[in-house]
Amino acid sequence: MKAHTLSYRVTLTRISTCGRIETLMQDETRDICREDCEEAMEALYRFERDGRTATLSDLMQEPDLDGRPVADIVMELALNGQVELSGDSVSLTPRGRDIGHRIYSRHILAERLLRALGLRESCAHEEACRMEHILDDEAVAEATKRLDRFETMLDSGVQRLADASPGEYHVAFLATGRTQRRRLEDMGIGQGAQLRVWRKQPRGPVEVEAHGARLALGRGVATKILVAPHLNSNSDTQLDS
Amino acid sequence: MKDPLTATAAGGAFANGGPAAAETTFALVGNANVGKSVIFNALTGMNQTIGNWPGKTVELAQGAFLFRGKRLRVIDLPGIYSLSAYSQEELVARDFLAGRMADVVIDVVDSTVLERNLYLALQLRELQVPLVLALNLTDLASKEGLEIDADVLSMELGVPVVKTAAASGKGLEELVAVALTCSLGRPGPGPRYGREVEEAVLQVEEALAAAIADPVTASGFPDEYAGVPTRFIAIKLLEGDEEMEHQLTSLGDVVQIAHTVAGKLEAVHGHDAAGVIASERYAVAGRISAEAVRRVDVTGRSTGERLDSFLLHKVLGWFALAVALFAMFGIIFIVGDKFAGLLEELFEWWEEAFFALGLHPGWSDFLWRGIVHGVLAGVSIALPYLVPFYLILSFLENSGYLARMAFLTDSIMHRLGLHGKAFIPIFLGYGCTVPAVLGTRIMERDRDRLIAGILATLIPCSARTVVILGLVGAFVGFWAAISLYIINLIIVFIVGRILNKYLPGDNVGLIMEMPKLRTPAWRVSLKQTWFRLKDFVIFAFPIIVAGSLVLWGLERLGWLDPVASALAPFTETVLGLPAVTLIVLVFGVLRKELALIMLATVLGTTNFGLVLSAREMFVFALIVMLYVPCVSTIAVMRREYGAKIAALVSAGEVVVALALGALVNWIWNLVAAIV
Numbered sequence A: 001m002k003a004h005t006l007s008y009r010v011t012l013t014r015i016s017t018c019g020r021i022e023t024l025m026q027d028e029t030r031d032i033c034r035e036d037c038e039e040a041m042e043a044l045y046r047f048e049r050d051g052r053t054a055t056l057s058d059l060m061q062e063p064d065l066d067g068r069p070v071a072d073i074v075m076e077l078a079l080n081g082q083v084e085l086s087g088d089s090v091s092l093t094p095r096g097r098d099i100g101h102r103i104y105s106r107h108i109l110a111e112r113l114l115r116a117l118g119l120r121e122s123c124a125h126e127e128a129c130r131m132e133h134i135l136d137d138e139a140v141a142e143a144t145k146r147l148d149r150f151e152t153m154l155d156s157g158v159q160r161l162a163d164a165s166p167g168e169y170h171v172a173f174l175a176t177g178r179t180q181r182r183r184l185e186d187m188g189i190g191q192g193a194q195l196r197v198w199r200k201q202p203r204g205p206v207e208v209e210a211h212g213a214r215l216a217l218g219r220g221v222a223t224k225i226l227v228a229p230h231l232n233s234n235s236d237t238q239l240d241s
Numbered sequence B: 001m002k003d004p005l006t007a008t009a010a011g012g013a014f015a016n017g018g019p020a021a022a023e024t025t026f027a028l029v030g031n032a033n034v035g036k037s038v039i040f041n042a043l044t045g046m047n048q049t050i051g052n053w054p055g056k057t058v059e060l061a062q063g064a065f066l067f068r069g070k071r072l073r074v075i076d077l078p079g080i081y082s083l084s085a086y087s088q089e090e091l092v093a094r095d096f097l098a099g100r101m102a103d104v105v106i107d108v109v110d111s112t113v114l115e116r117n118l119y120l121a122l123q124l125r126e127l128q129v130p131l132v133l134a135l136n137l138t139d140l141a142s143k144e145g146l147e148i149d150a151d152v153l154s155m156e157l158g159v160p161v162v163k164t165a166a167a168s169g170k171g172l173e174e175l176v177a178v179a180l181t182c183s184l185g186r187p188g189p190g191p192r193y194g195r196e197v198e199e200a201v202l203q204v205e206e207a208l209a210a211a212i213a214d215p216v217t218a219s220g221f222p223d224e225y226a227g228v229p230t231r232f233i234a235i236k237l238l239e240g241d242e243e244m245e246h247q248l249t250s251l252g253d254v255v256q257i258a259h260t261v262a263g264k265l266e267a268v269h270g271h272d273a274a275g276v277i278a279s280e281r282y283a284v285a286g287r288i289s290a291e292a293v294r295r296v297d298v299t300g301r302s303t304g305e306r307l308d309s310f311l312l313h314k315v316l317g318w319f320a321l322a323v324a325l326f327a328m329f330g331i332i333f334i335v336g337d338k339f340a341g342l343l344e345e346l347f348e349w350w351e352e353a354f355f356a357l358g359l360h361p362g363w364s365d366f367l368w369r370g371i372v373h374g375v376l377a378g379v380s381i382a383l384p385y386l387v388p389f390y391l392i393l394s395f396l397e398n399s400g401y402l403a404r405m406a407f408l409t410d411s412i413m414h415r416l417g418l419h420g421k422a423f424i425p426i427f428l429g430y431g432c433t434v435p436a437v438l439g440t441r442i443m444e445r446d447r448d449r450l451i452a453g454i455l456a457t458l459i460p461c462s463a464r465t466v467v468i469l470g471l472v473g474a475f476v477g478f479w480a481a482i483s484l485y486i487i488n489l490i491i492v493f494i495v496g497r498i499l500n501k502y503l504p505g506d507n508v509g510l511i512m513e514m515p516k517l518r519t520p521a522w523r524v525s526l527k528q529t530w531f532r533l534k535d536f537v538i539f540a541f542p543i544i545v546a547g548s549l550v551l552w553g554l555e556r557l558g559w560l561d562p563v564a565s566a567l568a569p570f571t572e573t574v575l576g577l578p579a580v581t582l583i584v585l586v587f588g589v590l591r592k593e594l595a596l597i598m599l600a601t602v603l604g605t606t607n608f609g610l611v612l613s614a615r616e617m618f619v620f621a622l623i624v625m626l627y628v629p630c631v632s633t634i635a636v637m638r639r640e641y642g643a644k645i646a647a648l649v650s651a652g653e654v655v656v657a658l659a660l661g662a663l664v665n666w667i668w669n670l671v672a673a674i675v
């Protein structure tokens, strides 16, 4: 959706929440680009989700649209048939809603991922605002599914085998390379397998029991095996099922 | 049945012997530490040879024996956990079995960990080889209160099961008798797995059958696979087995079909098809073992477990390790010294007797100094030190303590880019470098083998220890000798770091079975020691004798002194050593254990304190400790890693030793000048 050119002059410097000083635009002819439109539709989608109708001034106060030519963007969207204007309020058309929803999903995924990796909330948000314009929808859907699974795992007390104290566990995930995974599977430590941690050496290997046999797993290996506490032998909760 | 020896390229492995007309061939397969070698030794007695699988550093022992008038051949395959193609051992075993080189396969299983052992048994069933299960270590199982119903097991697996206790020879005769009856036919397919997996296998099998039946694509099916069941091939393809895929790439689109089917399996289960199949096997193994095994008395913690919580304790474990190591060396050296002394006296007496015979002086000199002396020197190292050493090693292995050592030391070894298993060969290096280099075979990957092997050659073996203790320890002082060991450890550490950094590949971690602690059977340990000693003698003696001959020749020709004088500037100024010591260093390559005696000969006294300064002794011992390993070691390195690496390592070590010797000499002089 290539916007027709509108001239717009801004001089704007802002300090990003990540601490960088960035000069967004400086005395330049400002085109309305795809990102602007997507950002606005996403913002409108958020309003809708919260059950509010947005007005032009609401949009202008949106931090994510800060520094963008909001009025022109809304004009552009209206021309494209992506928003409807009635009086002061701006609302999405079905077409606009679809786009808004997609951008919103991408943003959420990107932000969750970055948060999971340990970035500060503000920083994750800002980076996600950038990433949302370039991610592929299909990949987003797949990655969201995996991230969901991963978070359920974390919620159920998944930890690295290297950190697990003696007790009963089952293997939640093998984050090893192919050869090592095959080795482990052959030794009875595949995904879903039950194992018992016997002891571990400080900063050294872990001794586990699987299928009645004892194994020593080096620390490097043990950090790549994610285990969840095994509550009782009947609830064979496999993550992937 | 085609003759296994000529049927394939593997024939070369056994070219060195064995009765040619054996009628039936048995192959022993099984996990590590289940008693395969014990069964093998019990069956074949002394009649065995060890060959190498062509192109691989995997040893295969073969032997023959007579049973009820029939000649039988047995091959002991390496210990494996699976038939995937991820280690050389597995690949060798799989090639051997799939190639139908054995008439009967005897799968030796540890009854105390039946479930895990059944995993391999199930794969052998997939391969549909004529199979007998030897349910070994039954004595230990009943001690643990396990009762195993062999009939249930046999019914579930569809193959005969024989209970054995190999260490005491129980059940072996029945095992052979039952195995002989199995050689006649091939069993049906083994136990079924879950529905989804079976459907996937069936789909691939159908595609495979269609491709083989189609004259257009049939040529893509290798002849060696003619006897391999399609079920096995299909399962391997689903597992994404690279070797199998490689072999079958030109067989129509079978590989692609297998990928698609595997992809569906993955979509359902969320992890890869190989993992799905592995857990199916374990599910079946678990079910079968639950049906066949009954725990009759549920006692609390066993003695082994209590001992483990001490031996593997965070603090006490190290204490136990230190005590064990000291005790070990104490025994080796005290016993070794005593015997070496006795043997020397004996040989001196022989020498006198020999020269008293009144042969022609030239001849007797050649015979004695050139040949007999070499053999005797070999005997006087091999016997006094290696016998206790091998005995203790076998004791450590068979009791399960060696694995505990690896467990404790894994984190240290990790910093050298190795894992705990490498502790064993490197530690062996303190005894003799030759078995240490051979011992690197316990590691799976070439990279680990190489790093551990190189480090092992740097460790002062007992011959070098003699120089360190006999020269520096006796004439400079105890702490000087200890400091040499510390310098050595630092160098080993640095070299390990460098190798780890610059050798291609990365450090994979430790995945090792922890065998249960058990009391080793003396008979087994003695036999093992005997075989190892025999192997060493056969391998090392020719080299020792040849070295001794060369030495004698050089001496006779009078080539040594000119060389020593030519290099005197280097020896005297750079290393600060008397020129004659260079001769000893050159000879030391051939016979390190004689370095001290030779030094005494060239200096004309055994009281080294009178003729050498502390600095000279220290530098000399330092160089002996680090420069080229002896000829026998170079020979094993060549066998294990190839000529290029052997040459490179030897040259590198000479350079390091000389450079360090020069450095220490320089520093010592500098410090002496200041003080």
Ligand SMILES: Nc1nc2c(ncn2[C@@H]2O[C@H](COP(=O)(O)OP(=O)(O)O)[C@@H](O)[C@H]2O)c(=O)[nH]1
Residues within 6 Å of the ligand: B030, B031, B032, B033, B034, B035, B036, B037, B038, B039, B079, B136, B137, B138, B139, B140, B164, B165, B166, B167, B168, B397, B398, B399, B520, B521, B524
């Ligand atoms: N108690 C007992 N020990 C056994 C029996 N068979 C083997 N062993 C011991 O098990 C250990 C491993 O045996 P080995 O033949 O080296 O195993 P491999 O790795 O399969 O060749 C040795 O210490 C043997 O003494 C048995 O039937 N009973």
